Amino acid sequence: MDTRKPHSAAHPPLRAALQAGQRAPSVANTRPWILSDEGDRIALIADTDQRLDTADPQARELLISCGAALYNVRAAMRAEGRTPEVAILPDPDRPGRLAEIAAGRASEPDDEARTHARAIGRRRTHRGLFAADIDDLALVRRLGTAAAAEGATLQPLTTEPLIRCLAGLVSAAEHLHRHEHSHPHQPANRLRTAAPSPDFAAHDFPTDPDGDGSDALFPRRDHGHSRIPGMPDSPGAVTGTLALLTTTEDTRAAWLAAGQALQRVLLAAAAEGVSAAFHTQPLEEPALRAFTTTRLCDGAHPQMILRLGRTLPHTATPTDPPPR
Ligand SMILES: Cc1cc2nc3c(=O)[nH]c(=O)nc-3n(C[C@H](O)[C@H](O)[C@H](O)COP(=O)(O)O)c2cc1C
Structure with a gap:
């Protein structure tokens, strides 16, 4: 049934x-x-x-x-x-x-x-900047243990060049998707945005906070007036902790394991007041995913790109699934 x-x-x-x-x-x-x-x-x-x-x-x-x-x-x-x-x-x-x-x-x-x-x-996907980073390294380690218990690896990105590299990949994927949407010969269902999901706001990310085309998705941590959609002025907003969820295999069983690991991490995080935002677009472009595999994951297979952080109460995204 x-x-x-x-x-x-x-x-x-x-x-x-x-x-x-x-x-x-x-x-x-x-x-x-x-x-x-x-x-x-x-x-x-x-x-x-x-x-x-x-x-x-x-x-x-x-x-x-x-x-x-x-x-x-x-x-x-x-x-x-x-x-x-x-x-x-x-x-x-x-x-x-x-x-x-x-x-x-x-x-x-x-x-x-x-x-x-x-x-x-309680868990909700977050979109936008965070009120605060995860300040507790022991918590990051606990989230890593949660992923490992399901056979996956949660790999935080900690160095500025790698963070900027990943931000560039996210931007590149977004630009490609936009180009394909605007191209008259592309099928309409090229992207996830064509999916019938009325409450899914695919582009509800921080966009170009400085208005100069720089750092569109991952604004610098130290600029004092980041903008969150719907919030004109959000002093101190941050990108959060960037992490990749990876698996050693890239099979259907590995994808199921990655999903279990993802949810175990998200629930462990939610229980400690931490939310996650996702940026999976680069992993939907084979060339960008291959690049991510070799250059950022040491040959492991990237399954999800996450940002983790603490949210402001009024930026929570209401996403209870509609009944079908
Ligand atoms: C495999 C996978 C990929 C996802 N990719 C994105 C993404 O790129 N951007 C985003 O904002 N949310 C992404 N999400 C989150 C979904 O949009 C979200 O789970 C859905 O809208 C339901 O909302 P909820 O998580 O708050 O219940 C992804 C979720 C999964 C499981």
Whole structure:
């Protein structure tokens, strides 16, 4: 049974898990998963109709999104006192069947499970500058541990040249996308912005704070009057901590792992008052992704580009997914 709307007949641990799965982040808010209640287990199925044809031809971002939903299912099940038993890509004849999650043996919920399950409803994608960087190195390390627990690496970028290099790649990707949109012979669905997501503001980023074309996406940390969309004057606003989420493989299983790692990081961050913004456009351009792999990730495969920081309360992006 398709449970985009979780149905009430499900067994309690499954019911909570089904609801939690729906609250994951997804590329362009496409929510490209079907969570199917199969009695003693939940099946996670890719909804390939939601794939962004040209921005995500391999369905890499679709599977990352599904991996994030899978982590929510697991976290909620653990918080309900059941150990999730997960089979990844269980049936080679049905590649769209991404995972099966059974509610295994009863177990006392651990603190992490409770914390993450509580954070599911609080996490929101941030767009714009941050009120403050993550000032706590131990927290950055904890987020790295969260990614590693799912088989991925969270790699903060700390040196100015690398930060500027990545900012340049984001700008380059944005320019390419804009050019293609304005080109009369390009298909209309070249980009994620063509996806039917009324609450997704693809370009709601800080734009050109100095009005001179410089540092459009990553303004200098030290200019006193950064501008956040909707906020004319935001003294002290910062870019946040830039990080890449990488995996050693670049397979469908690795993309699902990256999604679980992403969500584990985001929930651990949300639990400590830290939000994330994403800039995945360069990873949608094969040449820019290849460059990122070799020059910024030491050969590991970049799956997500994030900024992490503390937000101002009134810059939160309301993004509860619309019911389908
Ligand atoms: C694989 C993936 C890629 C994403 N890329 C971007 C991005 O480039 N820019 C952005 O603002 N948000 C990006 N997002 C965030 C989604 O837009 C967001 O999850 C969705 O709109 C739902 O909002 P919420 O996360 O606040 O629930 C991405 C999310 C995922 C899972």
